[in-house]
Amino acid sequence: MRWFLLAAAPIAAALAAAMPAAAAPTAQQSWASDANKVCTVWIAKAKKEFGSPVTPAQLYAFAHKAKTLETQELAALQKVPGRTDAGTAALAAVRVDIAEIGSAIKAYDQGKPAQFVTILKRYLNDGRPKSAFAIAGASQCG
Numbered sequence: 001m002r003w004f005l006l007a008a009a010p011i012a013a014a015l016a017a018a019m020p021a022a023a024a025p026t027a028q029q030s031w032a033s034d035a036n037k038v039c040t041v042w043i044a045k046a047k048k049e050f051g052s053p054v055t056p057a058q059l060y061a062f063a064h065k066a067k068t069l070e071t072q073e074l075a076a077l078q079k080v081p082g083r084t085d086a087g088t089a090a091l092a093a094v095r096v097d098i099a100e101i102g103s104a105i106k107a108y109d110q111g112k113p114a115q116f117v118t119i120l121k122r123y124l125n126d127g128r129p130k131s132a133f134a135i136a137g138a139s140q141c142g
Helices: 002-018 025-049 056-078 085-109 113-125 128-135
Strands: none
Touching: 025 056, 025 085, 056 085, 056 113, 085 113, 085 128
């Protein structure tokens, strides 16, 4: 889900401005290969969807889009057959990401823009999903 990091440089700048065991190797390779195909599609969707938000309102819209896309991508990844234990752990990391975006949105909705920015920064800089997918062999994901 870290495909958002492709757009993170302008987002990070905007955030600053906005604030004064395992299965056999063959099974893992098969799941990872299929997961990478799914993630490649979602990376393209994300690139198309996101611009460079610069205001808190634009960042809020970004957070909603990110949550929606990550939720849809997770649903697609859950359908990939032959998931390994490492793949299951990677999907758990995605669920944490989605929850984190939800927390950021909730903070904004509650009139807490500074907390919103803090949580969104943490989300954007969280490398756990990328690391979990790398361990699972799906380097195009996370």
